Amino acid sequence: MSNQAKKTNPVTENTLKTINNLKVNTPPLFTEIIRAANKYQQQLTALSQAGSVLSDTIGRLTVHNAGEFGDGLRKLADTIRELELKREEVAKTMLNDFITPCKQAIENDQKEVLTFEKNFKKDRDNMRQEILKLEAKTRKAGKKTTPEVLKQQITELNDKIKESDQLNSNKLKDVVLMERKKLATFLSQFNQFIDKDVELSNDTNAKFTNGLQCWRDLINAQSQLPSEVESLISKQERTLVQIQPQGGDADNYRISYAPGKVPNSGSGGYDTYESYDSYDNYDNYDNNAGGDYSQDYSAGAEMQARALYDYNSSEATDLNLRAGDIISVIQQDDGSGWTKGRDSYGNEGIFPSTYIEYC
Structure with missing residues (x-):
């Protein structure tokens, strides 16, 4: 055998090294990645579920809190609910578009690499046998044939060696592209998850930024009363404050009221009284009105x-x-x-x- 045939071919070495990496080293690493991705996906799902519970619990505050604070709490609950639905989509993308395809790819890639290795070794061995036969014929021609026949045998041997080199180069190219394709597919599948995750992040920033000013305004307004409560507190109404003797007679009492309002029979509205005593002027408004207000306005x-x-x-x-x-x-x-x-x-x-x- 010639020195060239015996010499280790660096192209062949790189081909075998790449095959070994795809067959032996890569599958366990991808299995670890899938295991980690599974845990991450489960945590995302659990976080989404916990966020939904938080949203529902905040929403329950609105049952007993109406007005601007009720609206603010409802907006906060709705924002969290929308974001957790988006987070659930991210978790599903991780499972459906990354984890599941990666699991399937491990088995398929293993079969592809084993088939490639088998064919490569078969083609390499066949090529080596053909080179050995041509080397033997060349040595024989050098002893018993003419220089022209020897030259022809040497040319055939060199052509076969070149063919062998080309075969090795093609196989190295194919297996390296196979490796690159696997890694590119991995990144492509993971990118689908990243796209969803970025979408969630952007949506989160937009929704919370939109709500921040509303919630800050409510925080700053904590010492202010709602208009309906302010109106209720400031509204003057008839209020019973005490029973006093009438004209010094211990057996005759009159009811005295704080400043307030009484119905006006003429205008259909109300007249006001400013002191306890001035209310006495309205004691008989029921009779003067010609109607019966006793049921609606009695104590x-x-x-x-x-x-x-x-x-x-x-x-x-x-x-x-x-x-x-x-x-x-x-x-x-x-x-x-x-x-x-x-x-x-x-x-x-x-x-x-x-x-x-x-x-």
Whole structure:
């Protein structure tokens, strides 16, 4: 055998090295990547589920908090819910577009590499046998044939060696491209996950940036009363303050009231009184009006309220509500957060004060 045939071919060495990398080293590494990606995907899914629970819990605050703070809390809950739905999409992309294809690729790539190695070794061995035969014929021709025949044998041998070199070069090119294709496919699959993750990040920044000013305004307005509450507090209403003897007669008493308003029969509106005593001028407005206001404005009159939300309770002392029900208020909220009322069926009980509005 010639020195060239015996000499280790660097092209062949690189081909075998690349085959070995694809067959032996790469699969375990990709298996580790898939295992890590699985854990990451599971954590994403768990985070998305936890975020949805957080959103629902924040949303429950809006049941008892109306107005601007209710709107702000609702916006926060909706923002978190939308982002967690997007995070769920990211987790699904990681599973469907990266983890699953990578698992399938490991087995397929292994088969492809083993087939390539088998064909490469077969072609290389066949080429080596042909070179050995030509070397033998060349040596024989050098001893027994003419110079022309020897020259022809040497030419055939050189051509076969060149063919062998070309075969090795082609095989090295094919296996290196195979390796590059595998890595490029890996990056392409991972990029689909990255694209979704970047989309989530951009959406998160946009939605939270959009809501930040709204929530900052609410934080800064914490010491301000809502307009409806301010109006309710500043509104003057008739208030019973004491019972006083009338004209020094211990058996004759009159009811005195704080400054407030009484119905005006002429205009259909209200007249105001500024002191306890001035209310006496309106003591007989019922008779002068020609109508009966005693039921609506007497101290014992019941106010009407409308239920804003459903309220279902298993407590015997509670009154269940349905949104839209008209409730007669028997006892107003004394600061405890509960009001006592009667529904249209005659059922009586207490319920959260924030669940009604007065008619």
